[in-house]
Amino acid sequence: MEEGQLTNGESATPKGSREHIRNDKSTVRLPMLLGLTMAGGMLIGATFFGGTKSLNTIGRGYTKYREILQLIENNYVDTVNTDELVDYSIEQMLQKLDPHTAYLNPQNAVAARSQLEGGFDGIGVEFNIYKDTVYVVTPMSGGPSEAVGIQSGDKIIKVDDKALVGTKIENSDVYKALRGKRGTPVKLTILRKGDKAPKVYTVTRDRIPTYSIDAAYMIDNKTGYIKVNRFSETTYDEFKTALASLKSQGMKQLMMDLRNNPGGYMDRATSIADEFISGNKMLVYTNGKDNRYDRQTFARIAGQFEEGPLVVLVDEGSASASEIVAGALQDHDRALIAGRRSFGKGLVQMPVQLSDGSELRLTISRYYTPSGRSIQKPYIPGQEGDYEKDLELRSKRGEYYIADSIKNDPKLKFKTDGGRVVYGGGGITPDYFIPRDSSWQTPYLIKLFNKNLIREYAVEYANANRKRLEKLPFAEFDRTVTLDDAFMNRLTKEAAAEGVPFNQKEYNRSKEYIRTQIKALVARYVYQKSNKAGLNNEYFQVISEADDTYQKALQLFDRADKLEHGMFTYNAPDKK
Structure with a gap:
């Protein structure tokens, strides 16, 4: 059995895919579903799991369910779709567990698995639906669309002689039309601004790489900046390349931006943390019902940036793998964590692929930061609505604007390596609080x-x-x-x-x-x-x-330097 470790809450339309479109109902609902099912900690790949316990009880339940389903199929007054009934009943059953255990139908399971892969087969454009028309926002550099001359602003009005316009055009229609097996041709009818007649281009689909490092540049002659949007297959390799490039340019201090990073593969997250943490210190561990799912991960390499001021940005959109990285760096006093309290996803799921291609994501354990913190925020089984409203409640409490509004449980106090107080039970509380600036939002x-x-x-x-x-x-x-x-x-x-x-x-x-x-x-x-x-x-x-x-984080490197060298005197988030 091959293992994969994942802590994902990523959207079904990854930004790096270059095929970024407007959010219709399906695009909005799917990320919410994936966020609840995938962002819980780590996913341990499996084809089957279980044992001999309670087989008689399970057998009785299965027999009862099968009998009811058969009765409905044979005798119910109207024609019913039994597949939909089965999916609905599974979803309702899992709501009695926790917010991250979930069932994905075959379509959503494919979307969930594909988003963290290193690429997809398509034409290589970022597009948008506007005024019921598909517009090319930009062709991907070096991609097949750019190669044939497609430009930003082009309208795609037909694909293989089939119209791609109208009020009923949806995201799924665009994906179905543009994506396909590499090497296959697709004919696009394009209307360009200023042209009276449309042009026809034949694009041969190819493998389009996706990226998880949005930016890596020098802010000044000693300060580097890296923004990580998720933890995918290629993230660690991308990160190592970016870090090496910045060091070659004279980087002495680094700002790592994990804001709105919903997670991804756990081993990529711990590998990135290992680039900053020396020795063989613990990075994360998991604890379940029994020791089958207990894991401990330690630093193991000589990282590229084990010394030097490090500021890590987090916010309420930073979840799972992002929290693993931030938690490890905070517990070992290696980085100054700045921003706002992170999301708080700390449950571990096992994905089990079912016979029809659907998938069960079953919570099997919790993960903990090196100091022993569980950062999973509280939930009541069966009350997912309240759980999903947590971010809204934070806003109402003023937590995005006032540090004192962060209500950590005093019973869940832990200590960093240097003795600083940190809290469990609901995300990573930053060392330095930076309020959300919403003055421009109108x-x-x-x-x-x-x-x-x-x-x-x-x-x-x-x-x-x-x-x-x-x-x-x-x-x-x-x-x-x-x-x-x-x-x-x-x-x-x-x-x-x-x-x-x-x-x-x-x-x-x-x-x-x-x-x-x-x-x-x-x-x-x-x-x-x-x-x-x-x-x-x-x-x-x-x-x-x-x-x-x-801009405020740029002023924190002196603090980060003192923290790295053990010269700190504060135990609570700074409120400036």
């Missing part, structure tokens, strides 16, 4: 995003100025390119024409964020061809200018 901004106007404006600006901008080194672009008020005024006028009435007060609050977001997207479209290994450094370098957490 209903007007949300409407602009919903109409896709910010992205559309960025694509149009990039295409109209591409020849001029491509001649500029990024540093000069970042320093000299500004989106003036005339540009912003055109945006607001077009938004009004598209049904987003202008609101001066809300616009004033969101204006600089909108300006920065458009500039960052333009940088991505213009400079993506020069990126290697899927890095979007230019986008993140621009957007960081409006990222309050990022």
